[in-house]
Amino acid sequence: MTQRLAPASTTLFGHAALDDDVSVLPRIFEEAINLAVLTRPLPADIVLSAQAQCQTDRAWQFSWLGEVDEAFTADLRRHLPAPDAGDALIDDVSTIASAIAFLFETETVGVRLRLLDSAMCPRFHCDNLPVRLVSTYVGPGSEWLPAHAVNRAGLGAPRPERPDIVTEPGAIQTMANGDIALIKGSGWVGCEERALVHRSPALAPGEKRLLMTIDPA
Known part of the structure; x- marks a missing residue:
């Protein structure tokens, strides 16, 4: 069974920083930290705005690479399944993307929103990029493994001779929707062998997940 992250103002397992204050996110620059999570309950207007985008049977995703400006918000609105209900979601995505651009001192970010009805990456893995922001608006959050529960x-790629990745199934952690997580990948200098091991959660039949990822570029 997966576990919910610990209460606020916590460093977990020596490599995961967790807080309900935005000041936790810059901790991703600490050498020992490969996961920084800002925990937050989603305000009701964002919940309703996000849920409105899930009331569609068609596959849907939005991708953007560039500055977070008026062109970004206009393009996001054009692509939303329910644009008339999109204000709160658009404002939240824009605020987070702008904050990440500021944190990593870049004008360009890659933003992606995806409406999923199955696990996108169901196998535990590490990202091959330096860092990625992950946040779930609707549905279950991402799952990750403490370092002590990983056999790297x-x-x-799965092969018959490969050992199991998870050494302690009871140690699997899970994020809540609304949480904003910065995840170090193997492309982060000095973290090639310590990148966070994580996966997409399983979805029940008929369940949907609205996932946002942001990559500083």
Whole structure:
């Protein structure tokens, strides 16, 4: 069974920083930290705005690479399944994307919103990029493993000879929707062998997940 993250103002397992204050996010620059999570309950207007985008049977995703400006918000609105209900979601995505651009001192970010009805990356893995922001608006959040519960020899494409990745199934952690997580990948200098091991959650039949990822570029 997966576990909910610990209460606010916590450093977990020596490598995961967790707080309900935005000051936790810059901790991703600490050498020992490969996961920084800002915990937050989603305000009701954002919940309703996000849920409205899930009332569609068609596959849907939005991608943007560039500055977070008026062109970004206009393009996001054009692509939303329910644009008339999109204000709160658009404002939240824009605020987070702008904050990440500021944190990583870049004008360009890659933003992606996806409406999923199945696990996108169901196998535990590490990202091959330096860092990624992950946040779930609707549905279950991402799952991740503490370092002590990982056998890194099992990572990579599944093969009969590979050992199991998870050494302690009871140690699996899960994020709540609304949480904003910065995840170090193997492309972060000095974290090549310590990137966070994580996966997409399983979805029940008929369940949907609205996922946002942001990559500083």
